Amino acid sequence: MSNFHSTLSRRDFMKALGLAGAGVGAVSAAAPVFHDVDELTASSGGVQKLPWWVKEREFKDPSVPIDWQNLPKLEGVFPMQAKPTLSAQERYAMGIPGGSSGTWASPEQAQVLFDHMKKEFPGWEPGYAGLGDNRTTALFMATKFMRMGMWPGEINMGGKRVNVAKAISAAGGTAAFTSFLGLRSSETLRPQDFGVPRWEGTPEENLLTLRQVVRFLGGCDVGAQEMDSDVFKLFHEKSGGKQLVIENVDEAAETPTKLVIPAKAKYILQWTARQPYESTRRQAGEYEDAAVYWSYQRFPFVGAIIQEFIHALGYTAVSTHMSGYHSSAVATLTGMGEHCRMSSPILVPKYGTTNRAMWVIMTDMPLMSTKPIDFGVYDFCKTCGICADSCPFGLIEKGDPSWEATQPGSRPGFNGWRTNTTICPHCPVCQSSCPFNTNGDGSFIHDLVRNTVSVTPVFNSFFANMEKTMGYGRKDPRDWWNIDDYTYGINTSY
């Protein structure tokens, strides 16, 4: 009777079901099943490979509300604390080490930081330069070579000591190899030099081309936004002391007083690069260390080469490199990330605040604009506040976002957070404390949390508390030397 309606017995059916279950289990465990859906559902034409829990917004409408009418331009880069004048050896002799090249912390601030980090990592000592143990200090010293694209001072060449920066300055050069007009090397030959047409692609093809180049050179993602009078408010009045202007001219120009962007170079390319994750969250001392400075060594070079690539294609490419614009504000428009409580960095969906390059090139190569994104961070930051609690000086704002220019050198016109950069000594704490930095290639719980945060703010407070309870965030810097870290410190599988 049981075989009357079917030739398949119950036992055979269950066997088949079991085999099918095994197959489904195997496929689901072996394949990143949402990988292709990610690219289809949450990306600007497939250019930005965003996780599936990231939503797109309308152009010029990022999650942080902006009052474009009342948003003023800034005069220049945000004000920074002056560097102390004492040498590193003098600081060591006075018992509060620090003051190595590139450091801002005053002796009083350094003492606060040392006390903070001794409490955070019992047994940790600031060492002879205020950066921790000898190996960590030595790595910082080595990696700051040619940081920010700056020519080196006195170095050994051919058995002689040569001051490169001084020699270049004497020849009329500048302190860094990066320049507004780009390198335009005499060795870079363009299609125009041969009388052949330049490569032409659709705006999407062009952006994909640049994404490929950015990744080839060590960067990560790209975004784009077309310039208009609103967006130009995010560019400063001046860069490097020169007026930054847009003019109806054929060629870009740099004069002693101004930097001229041709109106045709209306496409803003924003490219990003990641900062090594494990070493970033293992920094301790009076200043950021090798994780930051190796990025500042590599990425200005990458930026200059991207600019040279666009030039070599036959297009105009100008850049004020790290200054001249509000990088995190531009990044909210190009969909690289969301405005966050820390305010200076942008918070990126895949790796939080562990970015170092978020830089901009202006070009006449047509680029497809990418949309602002929303993955719940703006709301999450309202209840989290881990970075603000971690700041040893209380410089990161607590409480709700504001429309006012609440900090020195900041501006009104957006309902966000601002940080008092005039007394921030660039210590390594806040950047490495963000919950969104968490390794995207790890526990399933991270994707679950990020997805939930992108949908509802109801659990935000619980998630922030669990972040602390589970012991995520900053780690003892001494342990980094025992980690089998990735090439360049970056796990590129996510």
Place this chain on the structure above:
Amino acid sequence: MFWIGLLAGAAIAFVANRLVQKGVFTKWYEWVLGGLGVLALFATGQHYFSSLRENEPQSAWMGALIFGIIALILLGVAWQLSVRKTKQS
């Protein structure tokens, strides 16, 4: 990962088949509880080993504890429901 998935899928299929044959789980909610228990068991393993790979030992142990307890409770309830039902009959 492929082999873990294949073996896990085969093991689940085998166990489910045996449970059906022996009539251990007969109610739908026993299957749901058992399934959720197995899911929690997988979550325990995935979170533990991934967290160690993330250099997060504290999270590894705490997560294993949380998901492991959930798995034990769910599987325990499913098992007890079955045992008590067998005793009654």
